[in-house]
Amino acid sequence: MNSPGVDRPLLQRLRSLIESIGFRLLVPLCLAVAIVLAVHAYISFRTTEQHFLRFVRADARRCSDLIERATHDGMLLNRLNEVQATFERLADGSDIAAVRCYDKEGVIVLSADRQEIGRRIGLESETCLSCHGRQTTKGVSVLERSSLARTSGGPDVLRHLSAIQNEASCSTAACHAHPADQRVLGVLEVEMSMAPLDQAVGSAQGQLVRTTLALLAIIGVVAALFVQRVVRRPVRKFHEGTERIARGDLTTRIDIEGRDELARLARAFNDMVDELSAARGALTEWSQRLEEKVAQKTEELRRAQGQVVQMEKMASLGKLAASVAHELNNPLAGMLTYARLIRRELEAQPLDSPVREELGGYLEVVERECRRCGEIVKNLLTFARPSGMKLAPVNVNEIVERSLLLIRHHVEMRGVQLRSELLADDAEIVADADRIQQALVALLVNAVEAMSQLPHGQGRLCVQLRAAAGGVSVEISDNGVGIPPDVLPHIFEPFFSTKQKESGVGLGLAVVYGLIHRHGGTIDVESLPGGGTTFRVTLPRRPPSASEPEPAVSEMPGVMT
Structure with missing residues (x-):
């Protein structure tokens, strides 16, 4: 049941092996080597066989x-x-298969096998054809032949034929004289067994x-081993390296030593990875910068939206404050006038001294509160409809120094450490110096009061002037109690204050906001509860209204002087 599951990984490994580049290189190489070795072995075998055959032929000639x-x-x-006995003794060995002697007529006269004596062979026989098959000349050289033949039922033999020449001693002998003109008396046939040669050839x-x-x-x-070291191992390194790079590891390097193509390819691959890593780093850095830019622009848009909302809110509050101020101004003036008239009448009336003093105290309270209400109405009018500004080129460093001089006594009483950094370069702007000083003094006083709960000598007030894009930035920082996040959006609203009721009515920052906005500037605040507050006032070097100076009171339409 589990055999398919077991065979599948085996088949997969086998297929992976067959499809590998090492296998595809090794198989043709081995086949080519096998073919070369086979051809070399065949040629060597045939050459060795021919050498052995020549040796046997030479041996047959020597034996003959x-x-x-x-x-x-x-x-x-x-x-x-005696000759017959010699033939028989020679044929008893394993090397000589047969020895025969033919006369001129083809009759076997002598033979190691006595049964062959007297047998005649014709010209068409293999023995005769070996010498006379294609020759017409009956010469001695024709009869000197060696040829391979197969005996019936036996091994191959090498048949060597040599002519028995008619010597002078033979032709003059008394026993069996032959004519002198007869050159060949017969043929001696020696058959050498090829069994030893076949055995030697088979062994070889x-x-x-x-x-x-x-x-x-x-x-x-x-x-x-060569393919494994030179091809398969570098290719495996390339494969592993590309897989690691595909997983995002750009620290991958392929170490292949040498000067061959694979080594050059590895160096090119490492260079490519370095460039890819640099491009990825640049892309990551660009993405981070883009995210920072998006966050920065988002924060700027949020601030701009907050400023627009604040401006709309302050504009609505300004209209309301102007209406309220006008409605309260005349009644308050009447109350203050009648209080003064009553005081004069009291002085002319014959009253007891205690009663006069008591009534005088009441009138003093009425006058003081009327004047206090008058200041509130004045601040409302300043916030809602500020009077014409006297724009002129001024040195912002001097404005800051005068503002610090006005609060220096307040700073020394609270033991606040004061540090200021003025502009070293161009510090000139077009503004109403008194209005800017009024705004800065209000911010500085608020900063000092925010550090009132700190131990004496631990408060730090820092004023920094910096060049901004097209203007000047004034930063006023303290390490006071800070502003809670739920209060921060409302600090520039009129009548909103975190101070005690007797400390103010909440028009200071509203007036500051109106003055800065009147100059075409902006005011931002950053604060952390317990970590201090930083007000950043940015003023343009030339406000929008500076191009059209405000007319004098006598020149305004409808105003009588």
Whole structure:
């Protein structure tokens, strides 16, 4: 049941091996080496076989010469029995298969096999055809032949034929004289057994096959190790490196030593990864900068939206404050006038001294509260409809120094450490110096009062002037109690105050906001509860209204002087 599950990984590994570049290189290489070794083995075998055959032919020739010399005297003296016995003794060995002697007519006169004596062979026989098959000249050189033949039911033999020449001693002998003009008396046939040669050739063939297979195995192993080291291992490094890079690891490096193509490819790959890593770092840095820019622009838009909302709110409150101020101004003036008239009448009336003093105290309270209400109405009018500004080129450093001089006594009484940084370069702006000083003094007083709860000598007030885009920025920072986040959006609203009731009515920052806005500037605040507050006032070097100076009172339409 589990065999398919077991065979599938095996098949996958086998397929991966077959499809690998190492296998595709190794198989053709081994096949080419095998073909070369096989051709070399075949050529070597055929060459060795021919050498052995030439050796056997030479041996057959030597044996034939030896037999001829051994039987020379017996044939010359016509001792055929001795020659026959010699033939029989020679054929008893394993090397010589047969020895025959033919006369000129093709009759076997002598033979190691007595049964063959007297048998005639024709010209069409294999023995005759070996010498006379394609020759018409009956010469001695024609009869000197060696050829391979197969005996019936036996091994291959090498048949060597040599002519028995008619020597002078033979032609003049008394025993069996032959005519002198007869050159050839007969033929001596010697058949050498090829069994030893076949055994030697078979042994050589086996040895050659084993050597070839061993060489093929050795070359295959060496080729496999070579492909593994030179091809497969670098390719595996490339594959692993590309997988790590695909997972996002751009620190990957491929270490391949050498000067071959793979080493150059590895160096090019590492250079590509370095460039990719640099591009990725640049892209990441650009993305971070883009996020920071988006966050910065979002914060600027939020501030701008807050400023627009604040401006709309302050404009509505300004209209309301102007209406309220006008409605309260005349009644308050009447109350103050009648209080003064009553005081004069009291002085003319004959009253007791205690009663006069008591009534005088009441009138003093009425006058004081009327004047206090008058100041509130004045501040309302200043916030809602500020009077015409006297714009002129002024030095903002001097304005800040005068403002600090006005609050210095207040600072020394609270033990506040004061630090100021003025502009070193161009500090000139077009503004109403008195109005700007009024706004800065209000902010400085608020900063000092915010540090009233700190131990004596631990308060720090810092005033910094910096060049802004197209203007000047004044930062007033303290380490006081800070402003709660729920209160921060309302600090510039009229009549909103975190101070005690007797400390103010909440028009200071509203008036500051109106003055700065009148100059075309902005005011921002950053605060953390318990971490201090920073007011940042930004003033343009030339406000929008500076291009059109306000007319004098006598020149305004409808105003009588």
